[in-house]
Amino acid sequence: MDIRLISASNSLQQHLQMVFGNCTQYPSLWDVSGALRLQESELVWVDADNQDEDLVQRLCRGDFGRARVVVLSSSPTDVAAVKWLGMGAAGYLHAFAVAETLQQVASAVASGGIWIGVNLMQQLCARFGQVAKTDSPLLAQLTEREREVVSHLRDGKSNKQIARDMDIAERTVKAHLTAIFGKFGVPDRVQLLLRLAS
Amino acid sequence: MDIRLISASNSLQQHLQMVFGNCTQYPSLWDVSGALRLQESELVWVDADNQDEDLVQRLCRGDFGRARVVVLSSSPTDVAAVKWLGMGAAGYLHAFAVAETLQQVASAVASGGIWIGVNLMQQLCARFGQVAKTDSPLLAQLTEREREVVSHLRDGKSNKQIARDMDIAERTVKAHLTAIFGKFGVPDRVQLLLRLAS
DNA sequence: TGCGTCTATGCCCTTCAGTACAATGTATTA
DNA sequence: TAATACATTGTACTGAAGGGCATAGACGCA
Numbered sequence: 001m002d003i004r005l006i007s008a009s010n011s012l013q014q015h016l017q018m019v020f021g022n023c024t025q026y027p028s029l030w031d032v033s034g035a036l037r038l039q040e041s042e043l044v045w046v047d048a049d050n051q052d053e054d055l056v057q058r059l060c061r062g063d064f065g066r067a068r069v070v071v072l073s074s075s076p077t078d079v080a081a082v083k084w085l086g087m088g089a090a091g092y093l094h095a096f097a098v099a100e101t102l103q104q105v106a107s108a109v110a111s112g113g114i115w116i117g118v119n120l121m122q123q124l125c126a127r128f129g130q131v132a133k134t135d136s137p138l139l140a141q142l143t144e145r146e147r148e149v150v151s152h153l154r155d156g157k158s159n160k161q162i163a164r165d166m167d168i169a170e171r172t173v174k175a176h177l178t179a180i181f182g183k184f185g186v187p188d189r190v191q192l193l194l195r196l197a198s
Numbered sequence: 199m200d201i202r203l204i205s206a207s208n209s210l211q212q213h214l215q216m217v218f219g220n221c222t223q224y225p226s227l228w229d230v231s232g233a234l235r236l237q238e239s240e241l242v243w244v245d246a247d248n249q250d251e252d253l254v255q256r257l258c259r260g261d262f263g264r265a266r267v268v269v270l271s272s273s274p275t276d277v278a279a280v281k282w283l284g285m286g287a288a289g290y291l292h293a294f295a296v297a298e299t300l301q302q303v304a305s306a307v308a309s310g311g312i313w314i315g316v317n318l319m320q321q322l323c324a325r326f327g328q329v330a331k332t333d334s335p336l337l338a339q340l341t342e343r344e345r346e347v348v349s350h351l352r353d354g355k356s357n358k359q360i361a362r363d364m365d366i367a368e369r370t371v372k373a374h375l376t377a378i379f380g381k382f383g384v385p386d387r388v389q390l391l392l393r394l395a396s
Numbered sequence: 397t398g399c400g401t402c403t404a405t406g407c408c409c410t411t412c413a414g415t416a417c418a419a420t421g422t423a424t425t426a
Numbered sequence: 427t428a429a430t431a432c433a434t435t436g437t438a439c440t441g442a443a444g445g446g447c448a449t450a451g452a453c454g455c456a
Contacts, residue, residue, distance in 0.1 A: 108306050114314055115306070143432065156392045159413070172434050174414065181414085188413070188442095190388060194354045197395045341402065357443070370404050372444065379444085386412095386443075 003106075006059075007047030012072070012095055016045065019099040020106070029055045042067040043110055047095060048084065049074050060087040068109050081116070091115035141183060149176045153189060154196065201304075204257075205245030210270070210293055214243065217297040218304070227253045240265040241308050245293060246282065247272050258285040266307050279314070289313035339381055347374040351387060352394065 003023040005016055016023040029051045044067045048056055060069050071084040072095035081092040090109040093101065105115040142150065145166075152162040159177070163170040177189065186192045201221040203214055214221040227249045242265045246254055258267050269282040270293035279290040288307045291299065303313040337345060343364075350360040357375070361368040375387065384390045 104306060108302055108313070116312055116314070145433065154392075156389050168433085169435055171436065175434075177413085178415070190391065191354050193388065193391060193395075197391075343403070366403085367405055369406065373404075375443085376445065 003045065004043070005045045005047070006051060007045075007072070007095075008050045009047060009095075012047055015096055016102070019102045029059060043070065043090075043106065044068070045070050045072055047072045048080070049095070056084075057087055060084060060089045070105060070109055070115070085114070085116065142180060146176050146180050146183075149173060150180060150192075150196070153177075153192065201243065202241070203243045203245070204249060205243075205270070205293075206248045207245055207293075210245055213294055214300070217300045227257060241268065241304065242266070243268050243270055245270050246278070247293070254282070255285050258282055258287045268303060268307055268313070283312075283314065340378060344374050344378050344381075347371060348378060348390075348394070351375075351390065 003016055003020045004026065005013055005023050006026045006029045007013065008027045010025075013023055013025040029046065044059070046056055046059060046069060048071050056071065059067075060071070068090040069088070070091040070093070071089045072093065073080060074095045076092065076094050084092050091105045091114060093105060093115065097105075108115045139147065139150070148166060149162060152165060157165070159170050159173045163173045166173070181187065181192065184192055184195060186195060201214055201218045202224065203211055203221050204224045204227045205211065206225045208223075211221055211223040227244065242257070244254055244257060244267060246269050254269065257265075258269070266288040267286070268289040268291070269287045270291065271278060272293045274290065274292050282290050289303050289312060291303060291313065295303075306313045337348065340348065346364060347360060350363060355363070357368050357371045361371045364371070379385065379390065382390055382393060384393055
């Protein structure tokens with residue numbers, strides 16, 4: 001496996017060299033962004049600590065090609081992990097992680113997966129789980145017509161527009177909405193949308 | 199590595215047998231839920247397609263022990279992935295994934311990691327927090343005060359509440375909102391929230 | 397110093413959202 | 427058959443949202 005590292009840090013290059021047996025270093029993403037030809041499914045390691053954040057972001061988003069990107073940091077945080085992974089990075093971990101971890105990340109990412117720490121994953125799951133557990137049952141207890149109204153609501157339609165689309169009076173739409181708000185425990189459509197979106 | 203599969207499907211058992219060299223099959227989670235002793239850090243593969251959803255859910259949540267659970271499905275969807283991962287599963291993938299992928303998942307999960315697709319990761323990150331919010335090109339063209347108003351708007355606050363929080367008149371909040379709506383090309387706060395959420 | 401931008405605010409107006417207090421009709425079920 | 431849930435609609439009201447028109451101070455810049 002060919003290891004490409006974008007980092008100005010020589011010690012990091014040596015670290016990866018030790019772990020993987022080879023490691024081509026590109027000091028700056030700025031310099032190589034044009035020259036570096038990133039192939040599909042190619043794997044690139046980038047040191048977020050000393051690179052331009054905007055360029056790393058574009059790299060993750062695939063502006064320079066569809067390569068898989070693993071972001072490294074000497075002081076990793078959950079917030080940063082969410083940021084980079086949310087932008088499309090395939091992994092985020094400590095730059096000087098132990099060999100076993102680095103190899104695991106490499107093989108996981110190379111085969112199309114992503115790598116993420118257990119703690120962070122639990123946070124993400126907890127956040128989502130909270131939503132999933134509260135909202136799904138709520139939607140389930142709506143009547144058929146009420147769900148239809150919610151569907152239109154998600155499109156941002158006004159009561160009048162919903163009435164037209166469902167071919168009923170605006171007053172009826174309001175009646176459905178009142179029932180929906182009651183079941184969700186929200187005071188108005190804005191709060192309902194926020195609840196549904198989260 | 200000892201492979202335990204909970205599935206009624208013989209072809210799936212044969213598939214894992216081929217990939218891993220061994221695979222103990224438990225046809226129903228219902229039958230084994232009491233008898234199966236799940237040890238800490240043990241790895242269990244469960245076929246969600248033909249198992250009782252409620253039992254799989256309890257398995258993921260750790261009701262039957264602290265084992266790591268990988269959920270398999272012949273028709274995987276992001277929604278289902280989020281559901282199972284949110285309940286504590288350590289991985290979610292196609293039941294008949296290629297050998298390389300399955301082995302990858304096994305090694306990642308067995309060593310305490312989690313396996314998840316990239317697209318799904320981005321969805322989770324988006325739900326988790328303020329990822330795509332900070333650097334929207336539209337947000338960039340707002341003034342400082344306008345961005346503050348947007349921030350309050352995201353919390354679902356009313357104009358009156360925003361005015362109180364920013365210590366300005368409600369009329370001023372409306373003025374900022376009018377400017378924001380203009381820059382985003384939306385008619386009202388509901389449309390703006392939908393735009394920001396997407 | 398005049399021009400533009402950002403910020404802030406007042407008064408007044410229209411429209412929309414939501415509710416209180418109703419009624420009516422159609423199913424389904426006990 | 428009576429009770430219940432659901433869907434439908436009306437009138438009238440309150441409050442929030444949004445905009446029109448106008449004013450005014452602060453600040454930066456040519």
